[in-house]
Amino acid sequence: xxxxxxxxxxxxxxxxxxxxxxxxxxxxxxxxxxxxxxxxxxxxxxxxxxxxxxxx
Numbered sequence: 001x002x003x004x005x006x007x008x009x010x011x012x013x014x015x016x017x018x019x020x021x022x023x024x025x026x027x028x029x030x031x032x033x034x035x036x037x038x039x040x041x042x043x044x045x046x047x048x049x050x051x052x053x054x055x056x
Contacts, residue, residue: 014029
């Protein structure tokens with residue numbers, strides 16, 4: 001687990017990249033964030049939901 005200071009610095013870095021990194025970087029960040037969010041959502045509901053229906 002990151003310390004509060006490090007976590008804040010990491011978040012500021014992401015905000016900076018998102019704001020000043022140009023269109024490609026911003027789009028990439030949004031894409032990666034969306035992908036991991038979906039990944040988390042699917043595995044969070046593994047017991048009852050999507051993964052069970054697809055594979056078991």
